Amino acid sequence: MSKIFSRIAGYFSSRTLVGMDKSGNRYFARKEEIDGIMKEKRWVVFKSEWDPTSIPVEWICWLNGQRKIAPTPEEMVELEARRERIKLNVARLKEEEEKKLKEGSIHKSMSAGKVGGPDLRSFVRQFPSSADGDEVEETSDKADNMRQTKERTKEEEEKPVPESTEPTGSGASFKPGTWQPPT
Numbered sequence: 001m002s003k004i005f006s007r008i009a010g011y012f013s014s015r016t017l018v019g020m021d022k023s024g025n026r027y028f029a030r031k032e033e034i035d036g037i038m039k040e041k042r043w044v045v046f047k048s049e050w051d052p053t054s055i056p057v058e059w060i061c062w063l064n065g066q067r068k069i070a071p072t073p074e075e076m077v078e079l080e081a082r083r084e085r086i087k088l089n090v091a092r093l094k095e096e097e098e099k100k101l102k103e104g105s106i107h108k109s110m111s112a113g114k115v116g117g118p119d120l121r122s123f124v125r126q127f128p129s130s131a132d133g134d135e136v137e138e139t140s141d142k143a144d145n146m147r148q149t150k151e152r153t154k155e156e157e158e159k160p161v162p163e164s165t166e167p168t169g170s171g172a173s174f175k176p177g178t179w180q181p182p183t
Helices: 002-012 057-063 073-103 120-125 141-158
Strands: 016-020 026-034 037-045
Touching (some): 057 073
Antiparallel strands (some): 026 037
């Protein structure tokens, strides 16, 4: 009885069917006036079970208002074909990579959560200092650390001190609960 009543009520409501996806979910819209502003309400009616994972991305964007126009069936077919091509390309690339690994042309190195990359400190040491010309400066890690601390102190000295009544800093002198507003 309730299904019949809901169908009859649906004919008199101001909802409009905007489209359907390939799994049979139907998408509706209705314009309402709320506080003098016309707003569009959008929703989905699922074909079978309520399963939000069955909604395509394009329809999700339309439901959330990220798209003004609902996706067309032609657009959905085109995007589905593109997704299939991408899946096939990924599978082909994986096969090629495995084939190269078996041949030994690629040496795959796995590390425990670390990304491999160049050692930039040794790279920087190769370049001459600003006044020495072609002479290459060889430095140690200790000299690198000293240079970095000197640069930090220069930057700290150059920073203007903000004139504020709010507490600043969280250094060794900070004690929770001791700040008092200026009088």
